[in-house]
Amino acid sequence: MSGLLEIQRLSKSFDTTKVINDFSMEVVEGTVCCLVGPNGAGKTTTMDLITGRIKPTSGKIIFANEDITAKHEHLIARAGIGRKFQVPAVLRDMSVRQNLEVAYSRQTNPFRNLLKFHKPGLTAKLDEVATLAGLTGRLKERAGILSHGETQWLEIGMVLMQEPRLLLMDEPIAGMTESEIEKTARIFKDLRKSATLLVVEHDMGFVREIADVVVVMHMGSLLAQGSIQEIEADLRVRDVYLGEQEVA
Amino acid sequence: MGNLYHNKIAQWVVYVAFFAALAIIPNMVGDSFLLNQFATYCVYGMLALSISLCWGFGGILNLGQGIAFGLGAYGMAMTMQMQSQTESNPIPPFMLNNSLDYLPLLWQPFQSTLLGLILAVTVPTLFCAAFGGIMFRARVSGPFFAIMTLAMLSAFYTIILDRQAYTGGVNGLTPPSAFQFAGVEVDPYSPTAYWVVLFFLTGATFLAKLITQSSFGLVTQAIRDDSERVRFLGYSVAGYETVIYTISGLIAAVAGCCWVMLVQYVSPAQMDVGFSLSIVIWAAIGGRHSLLGSILGALIIQGAQSYLGDTFLATWLLILGGFFIVVVRFLPNGLASLLEVALGLLARPDPTSSPAPDGGRPLPAE
Numbered sequence: 144m145s146g147l148l149e150i151q152r153l154s155k156s157f158d159t160t161k162v163i164n165d166f167s168m169e170v171v172e173g174t175v176c177c178l179v180g181p182n183g184a185g186k187t188t189t190m191d192l193i194t195g196r197i198k199p200t201s202g203k204i205i206f207a208n209e210d211i212t213a214k215h216e217h218l219i220a221r222a223g224i225g226r227k228f229q230v231p232a233v234l235r236d237m238s239v240r241q242n243l244e245v246a247y248s249r250q251t252n253p254f255r256n257l258l259k260f261h262k263p264g265l266t267a268k269l270d271e272v273a274t275l276a277g278l279t280g281r282l283k284e285r286a287g288i289l290s291h292g293e294t295q296w297l298e299i300g301m302v303l304m305q306e307p308r309l310l311l312m313d314e315p316i317a318g319m320t321e322s323e324i325e326k327t328a329r330i331f332k333d334l335r336k337s338a339t340l341l342v343v344e345h346d347m348g349f350v351r352e353i354a355d356v357v358v359v360m361h362m363g364s365l366l367a368q369g370s371i372q373e374i375e376a377d378l379r380v381r382d383v384y385l386g387e388q389e390v391a
Numbered sequence: 392m393g394n395l396y397h398n399k400i401a402q403w404v405v406y407v408a409f410f411a412a413l414a415i416i417p418n419m420v421g422d423s424f425l426l427n428q429f430a431t432y433c434v435y436g437m438l439a440l441s442i443s444l445c446w447g448f449g450g451i452l453n454l455g456q457g458i459a460f461g462l463g464a465y466g467m468a469m470t471m472q473m474q475s476q477t478e479s480n481p482i483p484p485f486m487l488n489n490s491l492d493y494l495p496l497l498w499q500p501f502q503s504t505l506l507g508l509i510l511a512v513t514v515p516t517l518f519c520a521a522f523g524g525i526m527f528r529a530r531v532s533g534p535f536f537a538i539m540t541l542a543m544l545s546a547f548y549t550i551i552l553d554r555q556a557y558t559g560g561v562n563g564l565t566p567p568s569a570f571q572f573a574g575v576e577v578d579p580y581s582p583t584a585y586w587v588v589l590f591f592l593t594g595a596t597f598l599a600k601l602i603t604q605s606s607f608g609l610v611t612q613a614i615r616d617d618s619e620r621v622r623f624l625g626y627s628v629a630g631y632e633t634v635i636y637t638i639s640g641l642i643a644a645v646a647g648c649c650w651v652m653l654v655q656y657v658s659p660a661q662m663d664v665g666f667s668l669s670i671v672i673w674a675a676i677g678g679r680h681s682l683l684g685s686i687l688g689a690l691i692i693q694g695a696q697s698y699l700g701d702t703f704l705a706t707w708l709l710i711l712g713g714f715f716i717v718v719v720r721f722l723p724n725g726l727a728s729l730l731e732v733a734l735g736l737l738a739r740p741d742p743t744s745s746p747a748p749d750g751g752r753p754l755p756a757e
Contacts, residue, residue, distance in 0.1 A: 194623060196623075215622075215627075216622035216623055217622045217623075217624075217625050217626055217627045217628070220622070220623050220624060220625035221625040225623075226623050228620075232617065232619075232620045233620075234612075234613050234616040234617055234620065234621075235616065235617075236616045237612060237613065237616055241609060241612075241613075244609060245609055245610060245613045245621070245624060246624050248624045248625040248626060250606070251625045251626050251627065253607060253610075253627070253630045253631045253634045254634070256605060256606040256607040256610060257602060257605060257607045257634070258601055258602070258605050258607075259605050259606040259607070260604065260605055260606070262606060283393075301624070305624060305625065
C-alpha cells in the first residue's frame with residue numbers, strides 16, 4: 144500500500160550540521176500519524192521540508208504520486224497540503240472572519256480575484272468551520288486580541304478552510320486547557336474520515352488518544368514506527384524519549 | 392455597533408459625494424488659470440491614490456513612483472510634440488539643435504496619436520510588471536524594495552538627462568500647442584480639460600476602491616500583515632504584489648499623461664527623487680490606508696503650498712516639514728485616522744466597556 148505522503152531518504156544540512164539524516168516515512172491516506180521525538184530531533188524541520196519552506200539537501204518528497212520536493216510553498220499548498228505552525232501564525236491585524244475567508248483559497252489566481260466579491264460556498268464553509276472551532280461569537284474581533292487557545296483554534300480553522308487532503312499540525316494543543324484538548328482530539332478523529340493528518344506533538348496522552356501510527360524521530364533519523372502500543376513497548380524509544388518524559 | 396468609518400455603504404456615499412463636489416467646481420470657478428491649477432491638483436491626487444493602493448493596501452513602499460509618472464508624461468509629451476510636426480517639418484526643433492537630422496526610431500510610433508497614447512500608458516505599465524515581477528519573485532521586500540525603486544528612478548533620471556538629442560535633456564519637451572484628440576483641441580485651461588482629468592481620477596479611485604474590497608484586496612491585506620503565512624494558504628505572494636504594483640504604476644502613468652495635457656511641458660524634474668518622495672508624503676499625511684484620505688492629503692499639501700508658499704516663501708518648507716513630523720509622531724495613519732477615531736468614539740458611547748484603544752483598529756502602523 145502506498146502512502147498519500149512518502150518521504151524518501153530525506154537529508155538536510157545547515158552548513159556541516161546534519162539536521163535531517165536519511166529520514167524516510169510515509170503517511171497512509173485516512174489515518175492520523177503522529178510524529179514525536181525529543182527536542183531538536185528535526186520534527187519541525189521535516190514540516191518545513193514538506194511544505195517547501197526550506198529545500199532538502201537530498202531525498203524526495205512524494206505527495207499523491209507527485210514529486211513536490213523543493214517546490215514553492217504556494218504550489219505545495221495548492222496541491223493539497225495545509226499547515227498549522229508551531230507558533231500560531233494568524234493574520235493578527237485582520238478580523239477572525241477575514242482570516243478564515245483568506246484561507247478559503249479555492250481561487251488563487253490574482254487576476255480572477257481582482258474584481259471578485261462573492262465566493263461560492265464560502266458562507267456555508269465559514270459557518271461550519273467557525274462552529275467547529277468555537278469562534279462563531281468572535282468573527283468580528285481582530286485576531287490579534289484572541290487568547291492563546293483561541294488563536295490555536297483559529298489557525299486550525301484556517302487550515303480546515305483550505306480543504307486540504309493532508310493536514311500538518313505542529314503542536315496543535317500547546318497552551319490549550321484540558322477540555323479544549325479533549326475537544327481537539329474528538330475533532331481530529333472526526334477529520335480522519337475526510338482527510339489525512341500528520342501531527343507533531345509532545346503530549347503522549349494526546350498522541351495515545353488520536354494516533355493510528357506513531358513515528359519517532361531522533362537526531363534527524365527514524366528511530367521507530369508503529370502503533371502506539373508497539374512504540375511504548377520499544378526499549379530504544381523508552382531510552383531516548385519516553386523514559387526521560389516519564390521522569391519529568 | 393460598528394464604526395461607521397468601516398461601513399462600506401457609508402464609504403461609497405462619501406466617495407460619490409466627494410467626486411460630485413469636485414465635478415461642479417468649473418461651474419463655480421470662472422478663473423481659467425485657477426481651474427487649470429485645480430486640475431493639476433487632481434493629477435497629484437491620482438498619484439497619491441496610486442501610492443495609497445500600493446503602500447497603504449499592498450504594503451509595498453514605492454519611492455520611485457516618478458518612473459511610471461515620468462514615462463507616461465514623456466510619452467504624452469512626445470505624442471503632443473509630433474502632433475505639431477508637419478510633412479515638410481517632421482523633426483522636432485530640439486533634435487535639429489542637437490544635430491539630429493532624422494526622426495529616431497524611438498519617436499516614430501508617436502507620429503500616430505492613438506499609438507502614442509497607447510505607448511504612453513503601456514510602456515510604464517509593462518515596465519512595472521517586469522521590474523516588480525523580477526523583484527517580488529526574488530522576495531525583495533520592505534525597505535530593500537523601496538531602495539531598488541529609488542535606484543531605478545535615479546537611473547531613468549540620468550538616462551533622460553543624458554540623451555539630450557532624444558529627450559530634450561534638462562530642458563525637457565515643450566509641445567508648442569495643446570493636445571488634439573479626434574480633431575478636437577483640448578484647451579488645458581478649459582472646463583473640458585478639468586473634467587477629463589477628473590474623469591480619470593474618479594475612474595481610478597472607484598476601480599481602486601473595488602479592488603480593495605474584492606477577494607484580491609483581502610489577499611493583499613493578508614500579505615501586508617504576514618506575507619510568509621499567506622504563501623502556505625496557496626497564494627503566490629509575488630503574483631499578488633506584482634499585480635498591485637503594476638496597477639499602481641498604470642494609475643501613475645495615466646496621471647503623467649494628464650499632467651502633460653494640462654501644463655504642455657515635461658522635464659527630468661518630474662523624475663526627480665524629491666518629487667517621488669513628496670507623493671509618499673501626501674499619502675502619509677492624508678492617511679495611506681484610505682484612498683480618499685491620500686487624495687485629500689495631496690490636495691491639501693499642494694493647495695497649501697501654492698497659497699501659503701507664496702506668503703511664507705522658504706519658511707513654507709520648514710512648516711511642511713514640521714507638520715509632517717507632527718503627523719508621523721501623533722497620527723501614524725494620517726489625517727484619515729482622526730475621522731476613524733472620532734467615528735469609533737461615536738460607535739462606542741460607553742468607554743468603560745470598550746477594549747483597549749487600539750483594539751478596534753484593524754489597520755497596522757508599519
